[in-house]
Amino acid sequence: MHMQRDNEGIRLPKLLGLAVAGATLLAGMVVLPVTQASADEDYGFTSEDQFVPGALDETKVPQLTVTKYLSMTEGFAPTGSAADGNKLKNLTPAQGILFNVQEVQPKGEGKTLADIKADDPETWEAKSGTTKFAGVTNGQGVIDTWYQGDGNGKPTSTVATFPAGKGHYYILSENTANSPAFDSSNPNKLDQNKYKTAANSFFGLPYATNGTDANQTRGFVYHLHLYPKNVTKQSFTKTVQSVQDANGNPKNQITAVAGDTITYKLSQKLYNESSPKQNDGKLDVKELKGEGKDVRIADRMSSSLQGNPDSVQADIRDTTGKVVNLTADDFAKDVNTNKNPARLNDATKNMFADVPTSDVTYWVFDFFTASGASKAQGVGTSEMELEVTYTAKVTANGDSTGTGGVVNDAASDYSENKNDDGTPKDPEQDHTNVTNAAIAFGSVQNANTSFAALPGTEYRLVQNADSIDKYLASDGQFYAEGAAPAGVQLYKATANNKGLVTFAALPIFGDEARAADKTVKNVNWQLVETKTPENWRNPGIPFQTITFADAGKTETQIVQEYGRNATIQPDYTKLNFGKFDAPAEQIPAGTKMTFNNQAVSKYLAHYKTTEGDSPLALPLTGGRGIVLLLIVGALIMGGALYARSRRNNAARA
Template structure:
């Protein structure tokens, strides 16, 4: 059940709920605080899961309430979600890490009823003195929780703010907060300096903690009754400044052939062999709209010709499977979803799709044709039958969306896109013929200049990944085409294959393929989605994940590096759940590359950056075939190889000395 925002005619929650005061439900971008319990059976009350800590009766002042915040991002201007129960968490929405929130205890001004407080009207409330203020920054799962033993510097937990205006710093170094018992009211605000890029900030809100309402716990056969939620869950959202949204919604772990819905961000991780379903959602506004506003309106969709193109860019790690489409809208308060078949698919191929507004421009930044394994697939909707009756009523509908589902499989560990490691990134873009300015002030002779496309909608899945650079030894020039593999620590002739096991080349009946990554034109080698999950429990990371990095094929005109580099080490995550690892490492799951010893092959002064403009810290140099002073290919990290070489070397030296001594003795005797 959802409380409407004020524009839709909100009512006083103080009159509806015991001890509950919520305000600031004011704009389409608002973070909606709502009655807990989306699973309500009827208007008599709401059903809560045990995790919500709902207890019937008067407030228990001895109980310390908790607050768990999860930050979501969405493209829909009407997309709000009920708040209060863990059951109300939205599905199929991306989360945002490193977003800072401030929680301030407040009270109504002049002793008024708490229901009069409005979060966007400071005249209705005031801070409690002495001030109780808390700060939290979302972790890698988009969460801020209460309590625990998080070390100083860790985010994802509410901390006390003391004598500082720097709430971002307080969210890392403040003491861990414990919320007091009894009824208290809090103002929640989002730090505008940390909001997700290309999204609007979520609105302020005020709520009670604990959260007063009427309900019962699931399984309780008794009546609904007044009580309190002591473990409150809230879900603020940032709405995209564009109309396009992309989210992974289902994953097949590759063992059962069955797709399962992603159940929380703890499930948002993949490795080679997994398959993913991505939902790309394009919002369509009612009416005709204004020329040049960059938004798709229903009235702009014509009867003939291509009217909407949704394109997906697939890194070389992903293999396209199929595309389906459905349309969703709200009518009489009910969400209606219908399949759509009136579309065609172009690709997958290496051709960067052309825009509908101007075919001289492409849908993605980059070359017109990809040569690095990146593939593009486009879903094109011709005419307007797919938004007309009987598919969609002409009047009385809202929140109209076309949703394209792309199914893809992780078939390679080579990431041709070269994004910052730690995640598998997939991007989508959309365009329509009328996406043009009505006036080009820089060129009056061209009144129909295409508007720049909105930034691509991205989805990021947790994936074990890392990058190294590849350059020429003498010039530090980036080198493309070098092939790298991952070897077994104690036997570098065994390589990691797509089945997550080590094999030698040429093993009989081997269907798995070797895991390889290839340096791109920028000299970046990008491994992604490495198979580090526990083979007996895909929710956890294996306990022994260490590799030798080995150049398998040299770049053109350069010598192959004859030694392996130790080591690529994921031991810091050993035995952890994926959820815990991703929460503690918002930037992604990457190895400790300080342990990767490149020896004489480590380049100095090289300036290699990935596709996001982030410097690659470990860079490997190759010598040209005709270059003098090339290093001898001795192993770099000890072990059997160096020991055997030392033994052989000592034996040779010893033999030479014996022969020399015998010769000297013979000469002495003959004198």
């Protein structure tokens, strides 16, 4: 017994020692990767950059990631680090832009690398026997996989990698002519007249550079990140800054459902040049009069958005990032008007083309007062941006304008928005959207009226034919009218003046927290008509089925494939209107509808209450049909009374 206790006493410290050693080893295993990951940061880089101090590792294969943005300014000096993207996170990614990367050498006898100028092809030539790389930006504006390019610079199916070792120098160039973003057949194509082609870039890969540490340590970036920009030729833009869910949590993808809150930014470029010219299309701060007629910015929101007037903030931002805040005394705003505002330079015309609905909201901002002009004139940089930011809540009421779901349009007119002869130009326009699920179809009459539009019909989405009184809500559940929980909205869509019906911001994504895990649900909804204009018959039946072909794709995949302003639509071949279907090919040209720049493929026909050829064949409430019904009824009743009389007489006999 005594010996056993001694052994136990000996074993216990050993076990404790082993436990401590094991814990130390485990801790070391956990801490080690963190230490390695932070090494890049010691030199001013991120772990994505793969910066290695010291001599070149000729066995390490380099990588290149290109991220393309649309911008109002040329921007800042790049470092080649992924950290550069932090300064651009509020810009709009450009999808469908083709880039080529070509290994080059100096052109001409006696020329060196120092003679190469990226935008001057007379200073460089393609290196013989090297690959032409090609890549097209995805929905997030990113190219991280490169392919061999064909004769036109378009990507083939062959993946290409950059060679390791020293002495490899490249020109990155935008291939505008073959970019899908500018293709005339692309329904959401970028206007090539609005944006400048990105400037060429010249770089070595791996990329030799110095760290930002105290010693400016020399080394190589093995994963180079470049951020070329298409700078707009316009002086005005509108962009989406962020989206928050119904609980106020930021969403890491620019997708939206009803109940979310979107932050928008309106940007007007201003100049501060030494000798401004009149009628040059550039508004210089020296030209500001401070009488409220320097700049008019108007914003039009469809029924899918409800702006928050209390969130409006105006600033002036210079090219260094310094911000000058504007107060209510520096400009005027009207967030209560519900009419298309007049232009600044020609009050006989409106800021926007007419829309087929009155269910829109207009906001108007007029700059500058004397105090506002003084603040603008005090900004020292040669260029600056007048910015107006605000938030808007996404509603479940559909897109009354029929232009993309969760959309709004903005326009700017300013005192220098004129031709050389001083005549006014049209206001500069911009349009924003966020990735959202939508359903679009036409509400029309029938062949008797050549399928004319039928505005005012209202629709809801239901789960099945047995619950047509419970409607789809923003939480993805179904509720009767008035029974939804607080903060939950019921979806509906109303045909506008053209007859276009558009549901927007539908809840097709799952509830997972991460965008990489959140997938498009395999929904099977049905459509019901809940309001019908007077003298027109409600079909009275649900139509099936609404389902999405993108089911199973993650939110991240959707944005990468379709872009940050995509409209996800269902498989319309599965939506069956049956005998109420109005064939798209029979719709007259003047009635044909478009949604998101694409032709609408489904039309729901309606019948008057006085028409007897309705697919439901309900008895009419007047005219010849009721007379015939009464006659038949009278004959049946008369026959029954006669038979009863005969039986009674026989019984008495």
